Amino acid sequence: MQLSDRNIINRVIAESASKEEAVELIDWFSSTVEGQQCLSDMLDRDAYLMESEPDPGKSFTSIQSDLLYKKIDRSIYQNRFRKSWLRVAVILLPIVVVSGLGFYLSRQTELFSETTYSEVYVPKGEDARIFFQDGTEVFLNADTRIRYPNKFGVRKREVYLDGEAYFNVASNRKRPFVVKAQHTETEVLGTSFNVRAYGNSNTIEVVLDEGRTSFHVYENNYPMLPGQKIEYDKSTGRTTLRNLINPSNASLWKKNILHFYDTPLADVIKELERRFDVQFQVQNAEALDYSYTLTTKQPGIENVLKELQKISPVKFKIEGDMISVSI
Template identity: 35%
Template sequence: MHSLASMVKMNKVNNNDTYWDRLVERVFQGDGSQKQTNEQPETQEEKDYQWARQTNEHLMQVFSWDRFDKKEAKFRLNYRLSRKDSLLQRFNRQVWMKAAVILLALITGALLHAILPGKKQETSYSEVTVPLGQMSQIQLPDGSVVWLNSGSVFKYPTSFDQKKREVFIDGEAFMEVAHNPKKPFVVNAPSFAVEVLGTSFNVDAYATDSYSSVTLVEGKVLLHANQEKQSQILVPGQRASIRNGKIDKLTEVDTEFYTSWKDEKIVFRQESLEEIARKMERWYNVEIQFKDESLKKLEFSGTFLKNKPVSQVLKSLSIMNDQIDFVTENRINQKNIIYIVKKNN
């Protein structure tokens, strides 16, 4: 506060608190009663009032006092300051000093009263954590439906705001988003975000994994990668891979392969045993260890039902490849350990 006042004095701007409080009060009340006629010379006070009114209008546009949001206000201000034709950039030094006085009065004076009633309320969130070996399905406040895979954490507001529908995922989810062109649906994952209007898509984004993916079934989505600010539009049948916060590749795929888990099916297509083991750990809440590192590179294709016991799935894999065998160590109050070993032929 003192530094602002000092700057005002150095630049010989009228920093009389009472003077500016009176002008700010006039702006707040929309008082134009003292406006000069064309036949009368405009006084300095009237010039300051007109400037204060115009400045307030610009500030209202930048900060949206009716629904004040600090993050959004910062974004808008940065955006406007970065534009070459920005009105704010054309303010000279003396005008900025006046702006400092106006802001000081706004914080301490009558306009503070106007801001506080419209201040944005804290958003209340619900969080769903899906235990390993289980799945969950929820319906969001807008009617969108979300299927959550094992080990996923999903966070969403108890009610969406007026501008967008924003949710957060750490894990895997299939979403059928209710169409609303006026309120985009944004899914935030650890290393990227997906923006949609209404569509069906799969997000595989466990924070512990080295890569993530988005697979589009219907509609259209806009993918934003956190690193290098990459963006990519996806159309139905496309899958985008994200590695280390960057869009790695875009491929045409059979979407059923990436969404079958919600129908309680396990589908592999030329997938390494290491990757299969990682998924099975989540699906069946077990720990899988390799006794021979070379076995991790073996590839398998097949379809299994998730409601079948893990022992049955493992037996099927061992039948498909006679190099491998499985040994289970049952533990009390802990995850069972499954060892993948090389079969002695």
């Protein structure tokens, strides 16, 4: 649809457009990035005019707005094209009576239809890479689930994460990108960052590579700068922010590189179980007293175990589908 001269938009607002033009405009607003951006700009402009240049003589009271809406709704109901025209009314109403309803509608993320979601699950032993409709690139680690809307909202782009993912977010200052994970939110505008938020882990970690990020948990907000890591303890509610020397180490997994830094054996085992889809059985509890610092790109679990055995006296033995751990 070509809307370079804005004639179609103006005719729809003036209620002089044909039904076909109105339906075509609605589809453009709801199904294209350009249309959503155009609608967002129109709402922003109207909201600004309400704040900066109020004109009481031309505004509608809440009662007048309500009566106008009911009148439009009754007229639409009597028309055999009720469904299509109701969608038109939802757009025309905040523009025509923006002083009464503009702020309310501008806060909505889905103006045109009920939000539908898709979900991707990456099983243990695998990884994946996906792209969203706005151009955002996402790397998904093993045993990770991500849920996202088939169409992002006009005001916000939200996804739900359980696991670990690295995001290269397409920049859009007017539509923040939000990663929701177990009562936390990581909000960005255009950023590269890693989120580790497994449901069976006690902590949630966010490492920022580029741009700026805000980490939200309950009523608290923690701004982040590049090179910083934030760690949230789900059991204690404690949040720690610190600077990293090599922040990119947190996302080496997307290059099939294992990286451990002073990592307890219990956490090493969890990582290997996800990466290689294996199971460990600890024979001696004393083995869990050891920690490991290692960066390696070994193709199989056998080679990784050999590397670990060089660091401590802990021994690993593959027995069928199980790996025993002993000293």
